[in-house]
Amino acid sequence: MTGSLQKIDHSALKTSQVTIILVNILAFVLNMPWLAALVALVMLLGTLFKVPGFGFIYKYVLKPLGWVKPYVLLDNDAPHRFAQAFGGTVMLAGSLALYFGLATLGWGLVWMVAALAALNAFGGFCVGCAVYYWLGRLHMPGFTQMPPAGTIPGMRPRLEEN
Amino acid sequence: MSTTVTLSTMAMEDTLMRLIWAAAILGVGIGLYWAANRWTLRRSRVRVRQDSFLPKGKPVILYFTTPTCMPCKTIQRPALQRLKDQAGEKLQVVEIDASQQPEVASRWGVLSVPTTFIIDGKGDPKHVNHGVAPYEKLQKQLKDLL
Numbered sequence: 001m002t003g004s005l006q007k008i009d010h011s012a013l014k015t016s017q018v019t020i021i022l023v024n025i026l027a028f029v030l031n032m033p034w035l036a037a038l039v040a041l042v043m044l045l046g047t048l049f050k051v052p053g054f055g056f057i058y059k060y061v062l063k064p065l066g067w068v069k070p071y072v073l074l075d076n077d078a079p080h081r082f083a084q085a086f087g088g089t090v091m092l093a094g095s096l097a098l099y100f101g102l103a104t105l106g107w108g109l110v111w112m113v114a115a116l117a118a119l120n121a122f123g124g125f126c127v128g129c130a131v132y133y134w135l136g137r138l139h140m141p142g143f144t145q146m147p148p149a150g151t152i153p154g155m156r157p158r159l160e161e162n
Numbered sequence: 163m164s165t166t167v168t169l170s171t172m173a174m175e176d177t178l179m180r181l182i183w184a185a186a187i188l189g190v191g192i193g194l195y196w197a198a199n200r201w202t203l204r205r206s207r208v209r210v211r212q213d214s215f216l217p218k219g220k221p222v223i224l225y226f227t228t229p230t231c232m233p234c235k236t237i238q239r240p241a242l243q244r245l246k247d248q249a250g251e252k253l254q255v256v257e258i259d260a261s262q263q264p265e266v267a268s269r270w271g272v273l274s275v276p277t278t279f280i281i282d283g284k285g286d287p288k289h290v291n292h293g294v295a296p297y298e299k300l301q302k303q304l305k306d307l308l
Contacts, residue, residue, distance in 0.1 A: 025184050025188075028180055028183075029177065029180045029181050029184050030177065031176065031177070031180060071232065071233065072232075111187060118191060123195070123198070123292075124273050124292070156273065156274050
């Protein structure tokens with residue numbers, strides 16, 4: 001079922017994921033919970049505007065400078081949005097936990113988001129997308145998109161822009 | 163004065179501890195990534211014996227690509243061509259179009275393109291690169307094989 005597939009620039013997604021990893025690590029090392037809250041805010045705003053949260057770094061800096069080349073694949077956008085919304089919510093929960101003094105829980109959630117972002121950026125597996133497809137299989141309302149043909153749910157598709 | 167110094171030292175110690183924790187967590191992550199790569203290589207050893215299209219007796223770079231993969235065209239293929247030009251007959255580059263032969267790509271555990279496998283003369287896969295592998299990296303990986 002490739003009819004609803006769109007051209008998705010995975011370089012923008014990857015830039016956003018790598019930025020999330022770096023800012024989360026920085027927040028932990030420098031003990032700055034507000035940085036974690038900022039990541040949560042950017043991720044949730046990105047979901048609202050249907051763009052990768054930190055994709056603006058790619059769009060306005062890395063791409064014009066030619067440092068990162070576009071990598072356009074035919075893919076679904078909703079699972080990536082869901083994954084970002086899920087990540088943003090976990091980051092928000094982590095930030096709130098840190099605000100209320102629950103350091104272990106808070107930083108644990110921050111590291112979890114960083115780990116999942118790393119799995120996506122370097123391993124090509126989007127856990128949030130896999131959850132989206134899994135919910136679709138369970139016929140949950142709103143989860144209508146199917147994985148691109150021949151692609152394991154959650155894995156980066158091999159089908160490229162023609 | 164001494165209270166300020168003590169607080170500053172405590173803050174530094176805290177940052178240092180956090181840095182150590184971050185390094186340890188990153189180390190575990192890199193270790194897992196390395197282990198996953200080793201597993202892919204181990205699995206591909208079985209594939210080498212099954213796939214008759216791979217030439218024997220000389221190092222091979224098995225290169226998975228698709229016709230519209232931009233980084234393949236702009237970076238990966240020129241890097242492979244440069245290596246081939248330098249090594250001549252001592253090196254074989256086998257290109258597989260993953261969109262035309264998805265079953266081969268699946269068998270080798272290829273999840274994205276470009277992916278390159280470095281296989282020695284005995285048919286033993288030594289390295290796997292998920293994503294673009296620059297010329298310098300490939301040259302380093304081939305150093306002991308040529």
